Amino acid sequence: MRRHPVAQMVIVGAIASAIGIVIALVIDWFPADAAEQAGPIDTLYDVLMIVSVPVFVLVTTVTLFAVWRFRMRPGQENEDGPPIHGNTRLEVIWTAVPAILLVSLCSYAYAVLVDIEEKHDDQLVVHVTGQQFAWRYRYPQPGGRAIETTALVLPKDRPVLFKVHAEDVIHDFWVPAFRVKIDAVPGITTEVRATPTKLGRYPVVCAELCGLGHAVMRSSVRVVTPAAYDRWLQEQTAPAGGEATGGATAGGEGEAGGGGGADLAALGRETFVSNCGSCHTLADAGTSGAAGPDLTTALRGQDEATLREDIVAPDARITEGYQAGVMPDNFAETLSAEQIDGLVAYLASVSR
Amino acid sequence: MATTDFATRPVPQVLAHEVHAERTRARWIDWLTTTDHKKIGIMYIVSSFAFFLIGGIEALLMRVQLAVPNNNFLTPEHFNELFTLHGTTMIFLFVVPIMAGFANYFLPLMIGARDMAFPRLNALSLWLLLFGGIVFYASLLWQPPEAGWFSYTPLSNEMYTPSGGQDAWIFLIHITGISSLVGAVNFYATIVNMRAPGMGWGRLPLFVWTILIYALLLILALPVIAGAVTMLLTDRHFGTHFFDPTEGGSPVLWQHLFWFFGHPEVYIMILPGFGIVSEVLPVFARKPIFGYKAVAASTAVIAFLAALVWAHHMFSVPVPTVVLGFFMLSSFLIAVPTGVKIFNWIATLWRGSIVTASPLYFAAGFIAIFVIGGITGIFLAVFPVDWQLTDTYFVVAHFHYVLMGGAVFTIFCGLYYWYPKMTGRLCSEPLAKASFWVMFVGFNMTFLVQHAAGLSGMPRRVYQYPADAGLTLYNQISTVGSFVLGVGILMSVWNFVRSWKTGAVAGPDPWKGNTLEWFTQSPPPVNNFDEIPRVRSVEPMKDIRRQVERQSGIEHDQVTQPSTTA
Ligand code: HEC
Ligand code: HEM
Ligand SMILES: [Cu+2]
Ligand SMILES: [Cu+2]
Numbered sequence: 018m019r020r021h022p023v024a025q026m027v028i029v030g031a032i033a034s035a036i037g038i039v040i041a042l043v044i045d046w047f048p049a050d051a052a053e054q055a056g057p058i059d060t061l062y063d064v065l066m067i068v069s070v071p072v073f074v075l076v077t078t079v080t081l082f083a084v085w086r087f088r089m090r091p092g093q094e095n096e097d098g099p100p101i102h103g104n105t106r107l108e109v110i111w112t113a114v115p116a117i118l119l120v121s122l123c124s125y126a127y128a129v130l131v132d133i134e135e136k137h138d139d140q141l142v143v144h145v146t147g148q149q150f151a152w153r154y155r156y157p158q159p160g161g162r163a164i165e166t167t168a169l170v171l172p173k174d175r176p177v178l179f180k181v182h183a184e185d186v187i188h189d190f191w192v193p194a195f196r197v198k199i200d201a202v203p204g205i206t207t208e209v210r211a212t213p214t215k216l217g218r219y220p221v222v223c224a225e226l227c228g229l230g231h232a233v234m235r236s237s238v239r240v241v242t243p244a245a246y247d248r249w250l251q252e253q254t255a256p257a258g259g260e261a262t263g264g265a266t267a268g269g270e271g272e273a274g275g276g277g278g279a280d281l282a283a284l285g286r287e288t289f290v291s292n293c294g295s296c297h298t299l300a301d302a303g304t305s306g307a308a309g310p311d312l313t314t315a316l317r318g319q320d321e322a323t324l325r326e327d328i329v330a331p332d333a334r335i336t337e338g339y340q341a342g343v344m345p346d347n348f349a350e351t352l353s354a355e356q357i358d359g360l361v362a363y364l365a366s367v368s369r
Numbered sequence: 370m371a372t373t374d375f376a377t378r379p380v381p382q383v384l385a386h387e388v389h390a391e392r393t394r395a396r397w398i399d400w401l402t403t404t405d406h407k408k409i410g411i412m413y414i415v416s417s418f419a420f421f422l423i424g425g426i427e428a429l430l431m432r433v434q435l436a437v438p439n440n441n442f443l444t445p446e447h448f449n450e451l452f453t454l455h456g457t458t459m460i461f462l463f464v465v466p467i468m469a470g471f472a473n474y475f476l477p478l479m480i481g482a483r484d485m486a487f488p489r490l491n492a493l494s495l496w497l498l499l500f501g502g503i504v505f506y507a508s509l510l511w512q513p514p515e516a517g518w519f520s521y522t523p524l525s526n527e528m529y530t531p532s533g534g535q536d537a538w539i540f541l542i543h544i545t546g547i548s549s550l551v552g553a554v555n556f557y558a559t560i561v562n563m564r565a566p567g568m569g570w571g572r573l574p575l576f577v578w579t580i581l582i583y584a585l586l587l588i589l590a591l592p593v594i595a596g597a598v599t600m601l602l603t604d605r606h607f608g609t610h611f612f613d614p615t616e617g618g619s620p621v622l623w624q625h626l627f628w629f630f631g632h633p634e635v636y637i638m639i640l641p642g643f644g645i646v647s648e649v650l651p652v653f654a655r656k657p658i659f660g661y662k663a664v665a666a667s668t669a670v671i672a673f674l675a676a677l678v679w680a681h682h683m684f685s686v687p688v689p690t691v692v693l694g695f696f697m698l699s700s701f702l703i704a705v706p707t708g709v710k711i712f713n714w715i716a717t718l719w720r721g722s723i724v725t726a727s728p729l730y731f732a733a734g735f736i737a738i739f740v741i742g743g744i745t746g747i748f749l750a751v752f753p754v755d756w757q758l759t760d761t762y763f764v765v766a767h768f769h770y771v772l773m774g775g776a777v778f779t780i781f782c783g784l785y786y787w788y789p790k791m792t793g794r795l796c797s798e799p800l801a802k803a804s805f806w807v808m809f810v811g812f813n814m815t816f817l818v819q820h821a822a823g824l825s826g827m828p829r830r831v832y833q834y835p836a837d838a839g840l841t842l843y844n845q846i847s848t849v850g851s852f853v854l855g856v857g858i859l860m861s862v863w864n865f866v867r868s869w870k871t872g873a874v875a876g877p878d879p880w881k882g883n884t885l886e887w888f889t890q891s892p893p894p895v896n897n898f899d900e901i902p903r904v905r906s907v908e909p910m911k912d913i914r915r916q917v918e919r920q921s922g923i924e925h926d927q928v929t930q931p932s933t934t935a
Contacts, residue, residue, distance in 0.1 A: 228529060
């Protein structure tokens with residue numbers, strides 16, 4: 018045992034690396050993957066893990082081992098270590114080996130990059146606009162007016178090209194489940210691609226500091242079947258009650274939100290969930306945001322006019338203990354008149 | 370159990386004689402008007418350490434806010450102000466200046482000079498630093514800046530951040546920038562002109578090598594940021610539109626200018642730390658540094674590459690794929706010289722006769738932590754992966770591994786190593802080691818889980834996170850860890866304060882050092898050395914000790930019974 022300290026160290030190192038790699042691969046580090054791009058990216062990540070765990074283990078075991086094995090023992094206080102000043106062969110090896118490793122990793126990563134940036138013919142173009150502190154989406158329609166919404170709905174298995182804009186400051190459009198992230202920079206249009214592959218609802222997050230409401234600049238994307246997507250599109254284009262846009266009729270998967278004669282309060286509730294829930298708690302809507310007042314209790318006894326003002330001109334009257342400038346002040350523009358009526362009716366009904 | 374008591378071992382000593390300066394003025398005037406590089410160095414170190422503690426309090430406030438989801442302990446405004454103050458303080462008022470403090474104190478001693486090349490300029494750079502810090506923190510009385518430590522435009526433009534705090538931030542960059550620039554020129558001139566006889570470039574201590582490169586990088590990078598913040602200032606108040614997209618300006622220009630400075634800045638912060646470790650390891654391994662030339666050359670290579678990688682901070686900004694490829698490769702390559710350093714350090718330890726004292730603990734702890742920071746750096750350089758990771762807590766974890774784990778552990782290593790020289794007294798070793806372990810555990814607890822939080826989708830700079838996002842546990846571990854870390858740091862602070870008056874007397878050379886600062890008294894007299902020895906190798910003190918041993922007839926083996934002088 019005393020004769021083969023290095024062998025011992027190699028064995029310990031190999032076992033530790035093996036355990037480390039297994040742990041690194043077994044744990045699911047990323048959120049659910051819901052886009053084609055996630056596959057190669059996650060594989061690349063796993064490869065990086067497999068390469069780096071042994072490097073880490075190598076360095077730490079050798080360091081610890083050296084400190085322990087060659088520590089000064091009583092009686093050796095005046096002994097010096099051997100006067101070794103270096104070794105050119107070793108220097109060349111530990112420059113060249115990491116360099117080769119890194120250049121090959123880099124080529125692999127470049128290949129993945131080219132792969133995920135590949136263009137597709139039948140792609141769906143969606144314009145995304147960031148503003149302090151909300152996301153808006155626009156779907157250009159062939160030969161018609163583009164659809165503007167505050168809810169992002171995408172068909173499954175169709176490549177999407179996001180064209181990202183910013184209204185005021187820099188934001189960053191991030192859909193963790195799609196593994197896409199791109200800055201929204203005022204003055205230029207940035208692009209990013211993803212092909213959703215799993216039905217469901219996933220968070221959309223702003224990843225670049227954009228001001229006081231940055232933390233709550235969240236929205237969500239709903240991936241639906243192509244048929245449901247077509248239905249949704251039709252609802253948006255077929256104007257409800259003369260309004261040009263239908264906004265966020267975020268009904269259940271596939272089943273229509275109810276076209277023209279929708280119950281106002283139901284529309285209000287849906288609008289609330291997708292536009293306000295990230296900041297406001299409201300028991301009835303099941304939301305739990307905490308950036309703004311808890312509307313379950315805060316609205317007691319307010320009349321509809323005050324409510325409307327709170328929504329379209331939030332800075333006119335600031336709730337005590339909160340700040341101006343957090344709640345977006347352009348809901349009058351981003352939501353349809355009908356949605357705002359819905360919100361007011363809904364909030365009035367739940368706060369009674 | 371194998372620890373030895375350094376203070377009580379007789380070491381052959383060569384003493385310089387103290388020159389008695391007559392004291393004609395009050396002590397505090399002495400400090401205020403001094404041009405002595407040692408006093409200036411101490412003031413640098415003490416004041417930047419005070420900024421470190423302030424920055425630490427800000428960090429703990431943020432960690433309290435993040436301890437539970439949807440917390441309202443702080444308003445979003447206060448949170449944004451805190452991370453801006455914290456990041457800016459740690460970088461511009463702590464790590465960069467404390468390295469300048471070490472350099473101030475030890476660079477002349479290590480190269481056998483009596484002071485810096487321009488002693489008055491040296492005092493100027495200290496006072497500018499303090500002045501910059503005061504201007505910056507005075508904004509607390511009105512409204513502190515809140516656009517983050519890289520103050521991206523347009524958010525930092527007047528339209529979105531009207532408060533004067535942003536202007537205080539700009540002046541901080543200007544003033545501390547001039548301070549660092551003046552300091553850098555001074556270091557450069559001192560190193561080039563004032564080395565002891567015989568100290569060619571091949572015998573320059575490695576810490577001095579890193580300070581030389583640190584100075585060059587500062588001279589390269591600071592004018593760019595100075596220009597950029599001046600443009601921001603005129604954009605804010607004098608009607609220009611450099612960064613205003615509505616008038617044909619470009620917000621991306623700010624990012625290029627900022628990061629052209631910002632990435633070298635990262636190496637400005639870490640290279641002197643590498644230098645400290647390269648000094649400490651051979652002393653405590655009782656063995657020459659392995660591959661002196663490789664370690665010195667890798668410093669220069671890192672600096673060169675550091676100027677070519679800035680765009681890896683902008684991977685979420687649209688850039689042509691080929692350009693991305695270039696920055697990806699250059700960022701990868703910077704790992705090679707860094708790896709060379711680490712391998713040489715380990716080879717230095719190998720087969721040494723290792724004294725397990727506190728500076729060695731911090732140096733070894735630094736290696737383990739820094740390797741993690743380096744590896745996650747590679748992850749971030751891989752563009753497709755970085756796409757998922759940039760601007761998340763993974764990045765927060767990465768740069769704290771590099772800066773807190775890298776720079777701060779080397780700073781503590783340097784503090785423990787040089788404390789006896791600066792004060793003439795030894796710190797308590799058991800307390801130092803306890804502090805190390807508490808810091809090490811607390812640090813990893815705070816920041817290791819943040820990698821996982823980032824991977825699960827937690828963006829950085831958020832003052833709240835949703836309760837159902839699976840982030841609560843990570844954040845709670847992190848908050849508890851940050852308090853453990855805080856306790857560890859306070860233990861060292863207590864150690865430094867207490868030992869100042871009550872520590873065991875150190876003598877000139879308690880560690881059996883290799884470099885010339887150990888040739889003189891602790892603390893050194895005003896003129897540093899009576900006589901400057903001729904340097905004949907990288908380890909002049911070893912030569913001197915041998916010579917003294919030979920002349921005084923003391924042989925190794927005869928010293929078996931440690932005397933009790935201290
Ligand atoms: C970015 C976060 C955010 C979003 C999104 C948001 N709010 Fe607010 N809201 C706040 C904050 C902060 C306040 C308190 C400050 C104020 O009164 O303006 C507030 C206040 C209110 C109030 C006044 C409460 C009271 O005490 O009287 C109402 C009503 C309200 N919001 C409704 C809404 C509705 C409806 C939506 C969705 C269309 C919404 N908010 C979206 C942050 C937000
Ligand atoms: C004492 C232990 C420390 C703790 C607990 C701590 C904690 C934090 C926290 C909570 C944030 C905010 C993260 C976010 O919301 O995005 C942060 C940001 C930051 N920290 Fe630290 N930190 C510590 C030490 C340091 C040190 C020593 C440095 C540098 C040398 C440093 C540099 C930074 C920087 C540059 C930022 C980014 C600020 C910004 O986003 O503008 N930190 N830290
Ligand atoms: Cu944001
Ligand atoms: Cu960088």
